[in-house]
Amino acid sequence: MRDVLTGCRKLLGTAWRMDRRRTTASVVLMILGAVATPLLAAALGVMTEAVVNDRVRVAVVSGVAVAALAVVSLTFGHFAHVLYFELSDLAEIDFDRQLIALSNGTPGIAHHEQAGPADSLTVLQHESKRYRQGLEALLNGMGLALAMAVTAVLLARLNPLLLLLPVAALAPLYAGRLAERHVDAARTTAAKPTRLAQNLFRLSTASRFAGELRVFRLQKRMRRQHAELWARASGDLARAQVRASAIRTAGQLVFAAVYVIGVLLVLRAASGGGHGAGALILTLTLAAQVNQQVTTAVSLLQHLQRMAAAYRRMETVRAAADDAPAGAAQRPARPAALPERLREGIVLDHVDFHYPGSGTPALSDFSLDLPAGSVVAVVGENGAGKTTLVKLLCGLYRPTGGRVLVDGVGLDRLPAPQWRTRVAAGFQDFVRFELSVQQAVGVGDLPRLDDEEAVRAALARAGGNGFEAEVRDGLATPLGRSHADGAELSGGQWQKLALGRALMRPAPLLLVLDEPTAALDAQAEHALFERFADEARRVARHTGGITLLISHRFSTVRMADRIVVVRDGRVAEVGSHADLVRAGGQYADLFALQADAYR
Numbered sequence: 001m002r003d004v005l006t007g008c009r010k011l012l013g014t015a016w017r018m019d020r021r022r023t024t025a026s027v028v029l030m031i032l033g034a035v036a037t038p039l040l041a042a043a044l045g046v047m048t049e050a051v052v053n054d055r056v057r058v059a060v061v062s063g064v065a066v067a068a069l070a071v072v073s074l075t076f077g078h079f080a081h082v083l084y085f086e087l088s089d090l091a092e093i094d095f096d097r098q099l100i101a102l103s104n105g106t107p108g109i110a111h112h113e114q115a116g117p118a119d120s121l122t123v124l125q126h127e128s129k130r131y132r133q134g135l136e137a138l139l140n141g142m143g144l145a146l147a148m149a150v151t152a153v154l155l156a157r158l159n160p161l162l163l164l165l166p167v168a169a170l171a172p173l174y175a176g177r178l179a180e181r182h183v184d185a186a187r188t189t190a191a192k193p194t195r196l197a198q199n200l201f202r203l204s205t206a207s208r209f210a211g212e213l214r215v216f217r218l219q220k221r222m223r224r225q226h227a228e229l230w231a232r233a234s235g236d237l238a239r240a241q242v243r244a245s246a247i248r249t250a251g252q253l254v255f256a257a258v259y260v261i262g263v264l265l266v267l268r269a270a271s272g273g274g275h276g277a278g279a280l281i282l283t284l285t286l287a288a289q290v291n292q293q294v295t296t297a298v299s300l301l302q303h304l305q306r307m308a309a310a311y312r313r314m315e316t317v318r319a320a321a322d323d324a325p326a327g328a329a330q331r332p333a334r335p336a337a338l339p340e341r342l343r344e345g346i347v348l349d350h351v352d353f354h355y356p357g358s359g360t361p362a363l364s365d366f367s368l369d370l371p372a373g374s375v376v377a378v379v380g381e382n383g384a385g386k387t388t389l390v391k392l393l394c395g396l397y398r399p400t401g402g403r404v405l406v407d408g409v410g411l412d413r414l415p416a417p418q419w420r421t422r423v424a425a426g427f428q429d430f431v432r433f434e435l436s437v438q439q440a441v442g443v444g445d446l447p448r449l450d451d452e453e454a455v456r457a458a459l460a461r462a463g464g465n466g467f468e469a470e471v472r473d474g475l476a477t478p479l480g481r482s483h484a485d486g487a488e489l490s491g492g493q494w495q496k497l498a499l500g501r502a503l504m505r506p507a508p509l510l511l512v513l514d515e516p517t518a519a520l521d522a523q524a525e526h527a528l529f530e531r532f533a534d535e536a537r538r539v540a541r542h543t544g545g546i547t548l549l550i551s552h553r554f555s556t557v558r559m560a561d562r563i564v565v566v567r568d569g570r571v572a573e574v575g576s577h578a579d580l581v582r583a584g585g586q587y588a589d590l591f592a593l594q595a596d597a598y599r
């Protein structure tokens with residue numbers, strides 16, 4: 001119950017923050033409309049009594065009160081609904097905003113890569129559409145609570161035993177809570193197949209995968225898997241809903257039994273002359289209202305419990321996102337100042353790293369010097385640990401053992417957001433920002449988002465000199481299907497934009513390029529990086545910036561000052577191209593193999 005109260009407080013807080021005037025007006029109208037209903041029963045009772053006893057004046061006054069209360073009861077809720085409809089829209093947008101902040105507002109990415117929090121994020125994406133119902137339930141619930149209190153007072157005045165009616169109402173309330181817990185547990189179980197099914201849906205409907213799916217004739221299989229996963233997810237949910245319905249019905253039956261007893265009690269008192277006709281009418285009307293109130297309360301509580309569960313899920317995701325050492329340092333205990341330029345470089349000192357929940361280390365006893373101003377290439381087989389190294393250097397994760405030192409200062413002492421202002425990166429799995437060309441590149445250095453010259457220069461460094469001429473409106477061209485007239489780009493063109501974005505920052509202390517040119521052929525990649533490395537070395541003379549390049553192409557890698565071979569999460573070999581070829585180890589073998597292939 002504490003969860004529900006906390007959820008209500010947060011919901012009301014959100015509505016208040018969004019629009020105070022509308023929130024106040026909705027609450028007042030809702031309360032007046034709800035309280036009018038039991039008062040209407042009281043006025044009906046007085047009117048009946050007056051009519052039976054020939055008291056005309058009282059009958060007329062109470063008759064007018066009945067009419068007025070009926071109007072208030074029927075219309076105020078509707079007026080409140082009109083007001084909070086827009087409020088709910090605003091609140092839903094706010095919930096989405098909170099969800100976006102939760103997904104992407106943290107320095108670390110552990111909550112995206114762990115199954116538990118990732119499932120919670122999937123559930124929350126669905127829950128955002130329910131936020132409106134949560135707020136409506138809260139406003140209705142406030143009116144209902146007062147209406148129930150007024151009803152209880154009226155019942156107690158008739159016969160204190162009739163208070164058993166609201167007490168019995170606790171049975172369906174408790175049953176409702178139990179039922180919702182069942183459904184919520186099923187929702188958690190269903191989150192995994194739902195996530196997988198959504199992924200299959202994305203793959204099956206995105207144009208970029210259409211060709212590959214046809215070539216491998218996967219369409220039917222994916223359709224079948226998609227249907228199976230949904231059947232599994234919805235089967236679990238349906239079974240839980242059936243169980244929940246049975247529990248809710250049991251609660252309602254308890255209330256129904258007490259209701260019948262209550263009505264019989266008043267009938268007996270009436271036949272014995274203890275109560276008049278007005279009391280009988282009042283009891284019958286109030287008892288019917290209690291029943292209605294309970295049914296409404298159960299359904300409102302369901303929505304509120306659902307919202308409370310959503311807030312609880314948000315907290316668990318937030319905890320996973322903040323969780324050290326899996327997450328990146330949010331607030332270092334002893335923050336250090338970020339160096340303006342690197343003098344020594346970056347050192348990985350006996351670094352160990354396990355992904356959360358994984359038994360095998362992705363990096364173990366990993367020691368490496370990245371000297372200031374150098375261009376370092378990292379090679380290794382698939383799964384060797386190269387991308388994990390990049391994630392640690394970008395501050396997306398903290399090592400589970402050992403240290404990463406930037407000019408002798410622990411990376412965990414540099415606030416992650418500040419460190420990121422001096423890190424630039426290009427990834428193989430880059431984002432296709434459906435913005436204008438200018439912005440898709442400019443977001444690489446937000447202060448210069450609209451600086452056309454900076455974007456042109458970055459594109460030129462990325463080998464995209466002629467890019468402007470390739471698209472209809474040059475840098476202003478909107479990209480992708482989010483725009484009615486958005487340009488469709490080839491994979492290589494998107495990649496050039498991503499690389500341009502990585503090269504936007506003028507003086508990064510660390511530039512990481514994790515196979516950002518996989519779509520280019522080997523010679524084009526080599527030429528691009530040779531030009532680029534010369535430029536990087538020139539800039540590095542002023543900033544000491546390090547360029548870290550990951551590539552499977554040895555023809556590209558050879559121009560690096562230092563080459564690191566990673567094997568099974570450890571450093572296997574380090575040296576210049578000439579050193580490593582001379583040493584005759586794994587690098588020399590792989591280089592010879594690729595060189596033969598190009599001959």
Ligand SMILES: Nc1ncnc2c1ncn2[C@@H]1O[C@H](COP(=O)(O)OP(=O)(O)OP(=O)(O)O)[C@@H](O)[C@H]1O
Pocket residue numbers: 113355356358361362380381382383384385386387388389
């Ligand atoms: N999010 C994750 N959760 C758990 N384990 C992971 C995760 N990402 C990677 N791993 C594991 O960590 C190890 C290193 O992976 P990593 O992605 O760093 O390899 P890589 O050298 O970059 O491979 P590739 O050349 O294929 O990109 C692998 O065994 C991989 O299975």
